[in-house]
Amino acid sequence: MMFFLKLIQSIGVGALSISVGLLFMGIGRKITARIHRRYGPPAIQNFIDVFKLFSKNSISHGFAYDLGIIAGTSALLAAVVFLPVGQINLFPANSSLIMILYLMTMAYLGMAMGVSSSGNPNATIGISRALTMMMGYKVPFAAVIFSVYIFARTGSLTNIIAAQSGGLLNWNMIRLPFGFIAAEIALQGMLGEKPFDMAIAPAEIASGPMVEMSGKYLGFGMLQHAVGIFLETGIMVNLFMGGAPNVWIFVIKQFELFFIALLVNAILPRFRVEEGVSFMWKIPLLLGVIQALIVVL
Amino acid sequence: MNSNLIWLVFTPLIGSAIAAILYNYKFLDRLITFSTFAITLFLVFGTHVGQTYSMNLNFMGRMIPLSWNVTHLSIFMLYISIVFGTILTFYSLMDRSRMKGFLLLLILAANNWIFTTNDMVGFFFAWELMGWASIVSVLGGRKERKSRHAALYYALMSIGGSYSMFFGLFTLWRLTGSFSISSNLAYLSSIVGVHPWWVLGIVSLFFVTFMIKAGIFPFHTWVPMAYAYAPDTFTPFLSAVMSKYGIYGMLLFLPISLMEKGMPTVFGLPWVNYIFVWIGVITAVLGTVLAFFQDDVKKLFAYSSLSNLGYIVAAISLFTSVGVTAGIYHAFNHLLFKGALFITLAAVISRSGTSKLSEMGGLWKKMPVTFFTFFIGIASAAGIPPFNGFGSKWLIYQSMIKQHLLFATILLFLASTGAFLYLFKAFHSIFLGQLSHNYDNVKEVPVIGQIVEYLLMFAMIFFGIQPGYILRPVGLIVKSVGLNPLAVMGNGYVTGMFSNVDMPLIGWSLAISFVFGFILFFISAKHKYVSQEDNYTAGQIPQDWGLTPETYQFSWKFYEPMEKLFAPFYRIKIDGFFRGLGDWTRITGSAVKQVFVGNAQIYTLFAVVGLIILVIAGWVA
Numbered sequence A: 001m002m003f004f005l006k007l008i009q010s011i012g013v014g015a016l017s018i019s020v021g022l023l024f025m026g027i028g029r030k031i032t033a034r035i036h037r038r039y040g041p042p043a044i045q046n047f048i049d050v051f052k053l054f055s056k057n058s059i060s061h062g063f064a065y066d067l068g069i070i071a072g073t074s075a076l077l078a079a080v081v082f083l084p085v086g087q088i089n090l091f092p093a094n095s096s097l098i099m100i101l102y103l104m105t106m107a108y109l110g111m112a113m114g115v116s117s118s119g120n121p122n123a124t125i126g127i128s129r130a131l132t133m134m135m136g137y138k139v140p141f142a143a144v145i146f147s148v149y150i151f152a153r154t155g156s157l158t159n160i161i162a163a164q165s166g167g168l169l170n171w172n173m174i175r176l177p178f179g180f181i182a183a184e185i186a187l188q189g190m191l192g193e194k195p196f197d198m199a200i201a202p203a204e205i206a207s208g209p210m211v212e213m214s215g216k217y218l219g220f221g222m223l224q225h226a227v228g229i230f231l232e233t234g235i236m237v238n239l240f241m242g243g244a245p246n247v248w249i250f251v252i253k254q255f256e257l258f259f260i261a262l263l264v265n266a267i268l269p270r271f272r273v274e275e276g277v278s279f280m281w282k283i284p285l286l287l288g289v290i291q292a293l294i295v296v297l
Numbered sequence B: 001m002n003s004n005l006i007w008l009v010f011t012p013l014i015g016s017a018i019a020a021i022l023y024n025y026k027f028l029d030r031l032i033t034f035s036t037f038a039i040t041l042f043l044v045f046g047t048h049v050g051q052t053y054s055m056n057l058n059f060m061g062r063m064i065p066l067s068w069n070v071t072h073l074s075i076f077m078l079y080i081s082i083v084f085g086t087i088l089t090f091y092s093l094m095d096r097s098r099m100k101g102f103l104l105l106l107i108l109a110a111n112n113w114i115f116t117t118n119d120m121v122g123f124f125f126a127w128e129l130m131g132w133a134s135i136v137s138v139l140g141g142r143k144e145r146k147s148r149h150a151a152l153y154y155a156l157m158s159i160g161g162s163y164s165m166f167f168g169l170f171t172l173w174r175l176t177g178s179f180s181i182s183s184n185l186a187y188l189s190s191i192v193g194v195h196p197w198w199v200l201g202i203v204s205l206f207f208v209t210f211m212i213k214a215g216i217f218p219f220h221t222w223v224p225m226a227y228a229y230a231p232d233t234f235t236p237f238l239s240a241v242m243s244k245y246g247i248y249g250m251l252l253f254l255p256i257s258l259m260e261k262g263m264p265t266v267f268g269l270p271w272v273n274y275i276f277v278w279i280g281v282i283t284a285v286l287g288t289v290l291a292f293f294q295d296d297v298k299k300l301f302a303y304s305s306l307s308n309l310g311y312i313v314a315a316i317s318l319f320t321s322v323g324v325t326a327g328i329y330h331a332f333n334h335l336l337f338k339g340a341l342f343i344t345l346a347a348v349i350s351r352s353g354t355s356k357l358s359e360m361g362g363l364w365k366k367m368p369v370t371f372f373t374f375f376i377g378i379a380s381a382a383g384i385p386p387f388n389g390f391g392s393k394w395l396i397y398q399s400m401i402k403q404h405l406l407f408a409t410i411l412l413f414l415a416s417t418g419a420f421l422y423l424f425k426a427f428h429s430i431f432l433g434q435l436s437h438n439y440d441n442v443k444e445v446p447v448i449g450q451i452v453e454y455l456l457m458f459a460m461i462f463f464g465i466q467p468g469y470i471l472r473p474v475g476l477i478v479k480s481v482g483l484n485p486l487a488v489m490g491n492g493y494v495t496g497m498f499s500n501v502d503m504p505l506i507g508w509s510l511a512i513s514f515v516f517g518f519i520l521f522f523i524s525a526k527h528k529y530v531s532q533e534d535n536y537t538a539g540q541i542p543q544d545w546g547l548t549p550e551t552y553q554f555s556w557k558f559y560e561p562m563e564k565l566f567a568p569f570y571r572i573k574i575d576g577f578f579r580g581l582g583d584w585t586r587i588t589g590s591a592v593k594q595v596f597v598g599n600a601q602i603y604t605l606f607a608v609v610g611l612i613i614l615v616i617a618g619w620v621a
Helices: A001-034 A045-054 A063-080 A097-116 A120-154 A155-161 A177-191 A208-210 A215-240 A247-267 A275-278 A282-294 B003-019 B026-045 B072-092 B101-116 B119-137 B144-176 B181-192 B194-214 B223-229 B235-253 B271-291 B297-318 B321-352 B369-381 B390-402 B404-430 B447-463 B466-479 B503-523 B560-571 B574-595 B601-619
Strands: A058-060 B054-060 B062-069 B493-495 B500-502 B527-529
Touching: A001 A045, A001 A063, A001 A215, A001 A247, A001 B503, A045 A177, A045 A215, A063 A097, A063 A215, A063 B503, A097 A155, A097 A208, A097 A215, A097 B369, A097 B390, A097 B404, A097 B503, A120 A155, A120 A177, A120 A208, A120 A275, A120 A282, A120 B390, A120 B404, A120 B560, A155 A215, A155 A282, A177 A215, A177 A247, A177 A275, A177 A282, A208 A215, A208 B493, A215 A247, A215 B003, A215 B503, A215 B527, A275 A282, A275 B560, A282 B297, B003 B026, B003 B054, B026 B072, B026 B101, B026 B601, B062 B119, B072 B101, B072 B235, B072 B321, B072 B447, B072 B466, B101 B119, B101 B235, B119 B144, B119 B181, B144 B181, B144 B194, B144 B223, B181 B194, B181 B235, B194 B235, B223 B235, B223 B297, B235 B297, B235 B321, B271 B297, B271 B404, B297 B321, B297 B390, B297 B404, B321 B390, B321 B447, B321 B466, B369 B404, B390 B404, B390 B493, B390 B500, B447 B503, B466 B493, B493 B560, B500 B503
Parallel strands: A058 B527
Antiparallel strands: B054 B062, B493 B500
8 A cells, every 4th residue: 555655656756857847948948048039939848849759750779779768767757756855755764865866877878878779979979978077067066965965964865954944044055155056067067058068069969869869769858858857956956955845845946946057058158078077177176175175174 | 524614625626637637628627617616606505604624734844734714704705706606607618718617716726715714824825826827817818919918917916916925924923923814913903002013014015915916006007908818708707706805805904903093093094094095096096097998898897897996995994884894795796797797798709709899889789688788787887776786885985975085085986977987888889889790690699698697687686676685794794803783674775874775665666667668658659660870960871971880880089088188197107117117127137147157167156155154154153
């Protein structure tokens, strides 16, 4: 009985993450359009796109391609149920931050396997760029995780939220300001927004990993991106903004973070890969290390 | 019935003799190797913790005491090494590489002796036996000249290690008059408060040997060569089992640091341990960074082994309960996934005939079972839950964070993320991308190989979601070295310091979300399969410009931006030091050679001078 209850709730969280992510993507398109002085598509355009994509015929390159692309979405959905979302915290004893981060890696591995098995070199170049960039932003993020672990004396997101209860001044955002800025910049890289979007650079490598995707495969890709946005901003909200009392406030807090990322995305050009990585290893890492030293000493 | 400890050593020796006689019949050689491994496994079933045995060996009129003592650590190491060896030798039944079964059995004898002995003579002798058997095994790789060079390099490093251990051993013997390991360790622990520098000197003599065998920085230079040019079926054993001998030795000596009072501490650690943590971290990062740019797949995974050994050393050097648990647990996990990876590499190399990443590609269609084993192997190696590499990596981070080792933690994260990069590079270049027409006739490995691959896949998933089966024995080891073991809540849990991870729950979560993914995949609109040539190329036809699958495959300069980033570090060459030492030895050698010119008069002069010195010495005495 318990099992089925949790199962239903997990499906609910999964559906929530997909819809919030798609909505964010749609609003993002709208906002970017307005910054560019365009009218832009409606905010629910991405829902329409996903339905359309899943109903179109498509081409595939074999079972490794199918499996990889399914794994990309599924592994992120498997990770999102461990994330405390407002008052919904399905597995409070099992929300280790490092575990969630490593489970997300499964999705990247699946996606990378799928698109590379198509045999299109553009896709592989995109993946190689994405992985290089991942090495860039994971390092400052590690410094931030270190600070939070030492500061909160716990590694579980549930307890990290509990440690921040009692108002705005207890939020890690205020208490660990340098760490927050470092994590913000790392988040920009995680979301793959400009100036760190070399992986999908459309003009250089024909959209990179997405080059061979069509129909439902592209649909899966969009779902993965949606869940990815939800998960990454959700981790940031839990780490630095004290979680949320309910789902609505949680989503609003997520949107604030996503909004900042959008504005940066709309106005900045793209880094080269090595420039992006060395930027990540200079300014955010420095901030993260300063924060960690403050916490330790 | 304690004499079965001796049979642990003698059975492989007898098997080895039989296998050596039948050496020309390759299949019989392999079959005897496999059955001896299986018999030894049954002998291990009869071995219990706390068994002891001792005997005196009469060697030229002098009694040499030999003794055996089974501890929790030794029984754990015996099980994991012999079970893996059995699987590997079963695989090698169908394999065509030039691995020699009788040499593997000699290593097995040494393996059992090292893990159970309690006297330093036996330890040294077994160590030498293991060293030489493995050196000869490295000969006979696919590339004759290179493997000869690698074996020579490995031999030189091993000899250096042996001398170091020999000095340490006899210094201890002079001090205590005993060869027993346990009483010598007790002696060292008792004097460490009084003469810390003496103890440090003696222990570091042993540690040099262990670091050479485990391939820890700065003695890592032999590892990539020996791993890459050894016979393909021997490399799994070299990486999975033999690198752990060094870790075993380190674990024997590390408890001394607990007694070490009065030495300066850094972050609550004795400074020697602190240095060792950094040596581990440097090894981990170095292995990762060098692995990015390898084109030989076995070399790439050799550097990966180096990196993982760095993790283990960093963790056990902390010598806290989490650190030691994580280190031994990672040693097991590394044995499993790296063994599986090297076995799949042996399968791929035997089928494709090359070990160059730039010459392979697209093999997943031809070798699906190998492909899935490799996939689960790299998922484990990258530390993805619920596969088996995750728990230990997670515990290692916690142990580092607990000690407030900021930079070390960040660098280990870097190494772990980097691991994902080189693993994917290998994965892509072997299995994904364009399939060359040279491999149109490649087939999956024979049934025996497939059985082994299924078994390894199962093991990687099973020990991933049921870590309790490993964490319980590891807890006993941790208790036996005098630390508090971590609580084991159940078979499915990894209990950390900051939180717990419920591995079956992650497994369920993944399984259910995959089911949903597949349902969505199959209810949505149809797809059709197209060939690998049917690609988006911006409207152009690649065949028109003479593009073949080999040239269309992206595998050269895979991480070029990384090469630019790390370019300044390439100028530093650790190898240079050893080469310099080699040159220096050669120059000294030729200077000494000048004396021995073959002139009888000079020899007479030597004799006379020697005689005079002898007479004077006798007179003075």
